[in-house]
Amino acid sequence: MAVTGPEIERLIALMSKLPGLGPRSARRAVLQLIKKKETLFSPLADAMADAAAKARICSACGNVDTQDPCAICADNTRDPHALCIVEEVGDLWALERAGAHKGRYHVLGGVLSALDGVGPDDLNIGKLVERLGGGDITEVILAMNATVDGQTTAHYITDRVSGLGISVTRLAHGVPVGGELDYLDDGTLAAAMKSRRPF
Amino acid sequence: MAVTGPEIERLIALMSKLPGLGPRSARRAVLQLIKKKETLFSPLADAMADAAAKARICSACGNVDTQDPCAICADNTRDPHALCIVEEVGDLWALERAGAHKGRYHVLGGVLSALDGVGPDDLNIGKLVERLGGGDITEVILAMNATVDGQTTAHYITDRVSGLGISVTRLAHGVPVGGELDYLDDGTLAAAMKSRRPF
Numbered sequence: 001m002a003v004t005g006p007e008i009e010r011l012i013a014l015m016s017k018l019p020g021l022g023p024r025s026a027r028r029a030v031l032q033l034i035k036k037k038e039t040l041f042s043p044l045a046d047a048m049a050d051a052a053a054k055a056r057i058c059s060a061c062g063n064v065d066t067q068d069p070c071a072i073c074a075d076n077t078r079d080p081h082a083l084c085i086v087e088e089v090g091d092l093w094a095l096e097r098a099g100a101h102k103g104r105y106h107v108l109g110g111v112l113s114a115l116d117g118v119g120p121d122d123l124n125i126g127k128l129v130e131r132l133g134g135g136d137i138t139e140v141i142l143a144m145n146a147t148v149d150g151q152t153t154a155h156y157i158t159d160r161v162s163g164l165g166i167s168v169t170r171l172a173h174g175v176p177v178g179g180e181l182d183y184l185d186d187g188t189l190a191a192a193m194k195s196r197r198p199f
Numbered sequence: 200m201a202v203t204g205p206e207i208e209r210l211i212a213l214m215s216k217l218p219g220l221g222p223r224s225a226r227r228a229v230l231q232l233i234k235k236k237e238t239l240f241s242p243l244a245d246a247m248a249d250a251a252a253k254a255r256i257c258s259a260c261g262n263v264d265t266q267d268p269c270a271i272c273a274d275n276t277r278d279p280h281a282l283c284i285v286e287e288v289g290d291l292w293a294l295e296r297a298g299a300h301k302g303r304y305h306v307l308g309g310v311l312s313a314l315d316g317v318g319p320d321d322l323n324i325g326k327l328v329e330r331l332g333g334g335d336i337t338e339v340i341l342a343m344n345a346t347v348d349g350q351t352t353a354h355y356i357t358d359r360v361s362g363l364g365i366s367v368t369r370l371a372h373g374v375p376v377g378g379e380l381d382y383l384d385d386g387t388l389a390a391a392m393k394s395r396r397p398f
Contacts (some may be wrong), residue, residue: 003291003296003305004262004263004264004265004269004270005253005254005255005264005265005266005270006247006265006291007249007250007254008250008253008254008264008265010246010249010250011243011246011247011249011250014239014242014243014246015243017239018228018231018232019224019227019228019229019231020219020220020224021219021220021225025218025219027289027292028218028219028289029217029218029219029220030217030250031263031287031288031289032217032253033251034250034256034263034288037254040213040216041220041247041251041254042251043213044210044214044247044251045244045247045248045250045251046246047206047209047210047213048210048240048243048244049244049247049248050206050209050210051206051207051209051210051229051233051240052232052236052240052241052243052244052245054204054206054207055204055206055207055233055236057233063203064203064207064230064233065203065204065207066204066205066206066207067204070203071203071204077297078328086269088230089230090226090227090230092202093202093203093226096202096383097202105217167390176372185335196264
């Protein structure tokens with residue numbers, strides 16, 4: 001049953017499709033927006049129209065930006081030899097915020113998953129093979145999530161890369177910085193012990 | 200550090216101000232929007248501009264609608280004698296979805312709170328007194344939250360209403376429908392026992 005105007009109901013219905021928001025929190029968010037019309041609602045509506053018009057998927061790496069190629073692919077000061085492969089754009093942004101990688105990226109757009117019916121053709125892998133064949137790239141860094149599907153995907157890409165003379169590395173497993181041993185799972189502790197480094 | 204275009208960063212910053220979303224979930228939501236550009240992002244941008252332009256606060260009751268007076272105040276089939284007083288617009292919508300009230304509403308826009316420095320002048324109480332003085336209303340239903348501040352506000356309004364010949368009622372306290380006794384707090388159980396009804 002509609003309790004308010006159709007335009008507001010429609011906004012609530014669309015907002016509730018965002019990850020992290022359900023019908024109830026979408027309603028709360030919209031009421032908050034209307035309460036803060038000048039400081040939040042109008043700027044957000046403008047920003048949304050602006051971003052919707054300008055957001056682009058980078059045709060080279062799959063990153064999201066307002067330019068194509070994206071700022072990272074277009075930046076000639078970055079190392080053209082190291083390519084970091086990630087599952088999603090959010091992972092790329094996380095590595096970039098950490099300043100962890102000085103080369104370029106490649107976004108797969110997901111992981112291989114027999115259960116969900118995701119095969120190599122559903123991912124951005126054709127483009128990856130093309131980039132690897134270009135000859136510039138000497139190291140591929142696998143930065144998939146440490147999940148079963150993530151590691152399956154990493155193995156698949158390793159197979160595709162082998163024979164091209166490109167070295168393949170993956171992110172280290174270990175104790176998170178600031179983490180407490182007592183709260184870590186056995187697999188992480190075993191991996192951290194196995195990969196221990198001279199102090 | 201900006202990892203993407205300024206328009207997208209700005210959208211993330213504004214989205215993260217919504218209740219229920221922080222910086223991380225705002226980023227996830229925006230990436231989801233860009234992934235579903237045609238089915239979600241563009242419709243949401245349109246809906247937001249539309250709602251931002253049309254949303255109104257009802258000058259009679261404080262409800263949010265796209266018309267002023269709101270659909271409830273403008274609906275002549277509703278009981279003009281019963282006025283239900285709520286804290287926030289969300290509470291009005293909740294009662295309306297439940298079909299719990301056939302009269303009109305009055306939204307205070309908050310509660311009295313000495314701690315937060317909220318006094319009667321900060322709430323929509325002047326307008327309420329004016330409506331009550333109009334002579335149409337014979338019953339006021341207090342539907343504030345069952346919190347200390349909510350009940351303080353209810354007492355304050357009861358004082359303001361006394362002498363006008365208007366009967367004042369409040370929502371019943373008791374066991375929520377579908378609720379289990381073992382999980383209820385002592386106050387609710389005591390109130391439910393005290394207000395027990397013939398079966």
